[in-house]
Amino acid sequence: MVPELEKATVRIRQPERVRGIIRTLREQGGAKLQVISDFDMTLSRFGCNGRRCPTSHNILDTSRVVSEDGRKKLKDLLHYYYPIEIDPNRTLEEKCPLMVEWWTRAHELLVQQKIRKDDIAQIVRESEVMLRDGFKEFFDQLHKNSVPLFIFSAGVGDVLEEIIRQASVFYSNVNVVSNYMDFDDDGVLTHFKAPLIHTYNKNNSVLQGTDYFQQLSTRTNIILLGDSMGDLTMADGIPSVENILKIGFLNDKVEERRGKYLEAYDIVLESDETLDVVNGILRYILTET
Numbered sequence: 121m122v123p124e125l126e127k128a129t130v131r132i133r134q135p136e137r138v139r140g141i142i143r144t145l146r147e148q149g150g151a152k153l154q155v156i157s158d159f160d161m162t163l164s165r166f167g168c169n170g171r172r173c174p175t176s177h178n179i180l181d182t183s184r185v186v187s188e189d190g191r192k193k194l195k196d197l198l199h200y201y202y203p204i205e206i207d208p209n210r211t212l213e214e215k216c217p218l219m220v221e222w223w224t225r226a227h228e229l230l231v232q233q234k235i236r237k238d239d240i241a242q243i244v245r246e247s248e249v250m251l252r253d254g255f256k257e258f259f260d261q262l263h264k265n266s267v268p269l270f271i272f273s274a275g276v277g278d279v280l281e282e283i284i285r286q287a288s289v290f291y292s293n294v295n296v297v298s299n300y301m302d303f304d305d306d307g308v309l310t311h312f313k314a315p316l317i318h319t320y321n322k323n324n325s326v327l328q329g330t331d332y333f334q335q336l337s338t339r340t341n342i343i344l345l346g347d348s349m350g351d352l353t354m355a356d357g358i359p360s361v362e363n364i365l366k367i368g369f370l371n372d373k374v375e376e377r378r379g380k381y382l383e384a385y386d387i388v389l390e391s392d393e394t395l396d397v398v399n400g401i402l403r404y405i406l407t408e409t
C-alpha cells in the first residue's frame with residue numbers, strides 16, 4: 121500500500137497495527153488530518169556532505185555576526201549539553217532542568233552579540249542548512265490538500281521561518297510555535313520571548329496560550345514527526361485525538377537508542393535523510409480512490 125515502507129531504513133515494531141492506522145487515515149481522509157512536526161533534524165537534515173547540518177540555533181552560533189569568543193562559548197555549551205539531551209539512560213526529571221540551563225545560557229550569549237533582525241536572512245543564506253530530500257513534495261502535498269502543518273520547535277522561530285521562506289514553501293497552511301527573538305526599535309536583539317521551549321517541554325504547557333491551540337482541536341487524526349523522545353508529547357493535550365501515527369527519525373547513536381525509539385514511535389527511520397516514507401504515506405492517504 122505504501123511501497124516506501126519497504127526501504128532498508130524503515131523499522132516497525134508492530135507492522136499490522138501501523139498498516140491499520142494508515143488505512144484508517146486514508147478512509148477518514150484529508151479533512152480530518154493534521155501534521156504536527158518538529159523542525160531541526162526532522163524537517164531539516166541531520167547530515168550534509170559527511171558533516172553535521174546546523175540546527176536553527178547552530179546557524180546563529182556559527183555565523184559571522186557572533187564574535188569568536190561567543191562562538192567558542194556556544195560550541196562548548198553544545199558539547200556539554202547535547203550528549204545529555206540524547207542520553208537514553210537519563211530520566212526526564214534529570215534532563216529538564218539541564219535543558220533549561222542550556223537554552224538560557226545560549227540565549228544570553230546570543231543576546232550579548234547584538235544580532236540585527238535585518239541580518240537573519242543573509243545568515244541563513246550563508247549557512248549549510250538543508251531541508252530533507254523530498255521537502256517540496258511534502259509541503260506541496262499538504263498545501264494542495266489543505267492539511268494544516270503545525271511546526272513545533274525548540275529551535276529559533278525567526279531562523280526556521282526564514283529557512284522555509286527561502287525554500288519557497290512557507291504556505292498559508294503552515295503554523296509555527298517556537299522560540300522567537302524580540303528586537304528593540306533599532307532592530308537589535310534584546311531577548312527571547314517567553315515561554316522558553318526546550319526539547320522536553322514540547323506539550324500543551326507551552327501551547328495553551330497560542331492561537332493555534334484551538335485549531336489543533338478540530339483535526340482529530342494526526343501524523344506526528346520528530347527526531348527526539350521529547351517530540352513524542354507534541355500532540356498531548358489535543359482533545360479527542362482519534363488516530364495518531366508517530367514517525368521518528370533516528371539520526372544519531374542509532375544502535376544505542378534503537379530500542380527506546382521502536383517502543384515509542386510507530387515507524388522509525390534510521391539514518392534516512394529523506395522524507396520519502398512520509399511522502400509515500402501522505403500520497404496514499406490523500407489520493408482519492
Ligand SMILES: Nc1ccn([C@@H]2O[C@H](COP(=O)(O)O)[C@@H](O)[C@H]2O)c(=O)n1
Pocket residue numbers: 158159160161175176177178198202205222223226272273274275319
Ligand atoms: N543552544 C542550542 C539548543 C538546542 N539545540 C538543538 O536544537 C534542537 C531543538 O530544536 P527542534 O526543532 O528539534 O525542537 C535540538 O536538536 C537541540 O540539540 C542547539 O543546537 N543549540
Ligand SMILES: [Mg+2]
Pocket residue numbers: 158159160161162346347348
Ligand atoms: Mg529536532
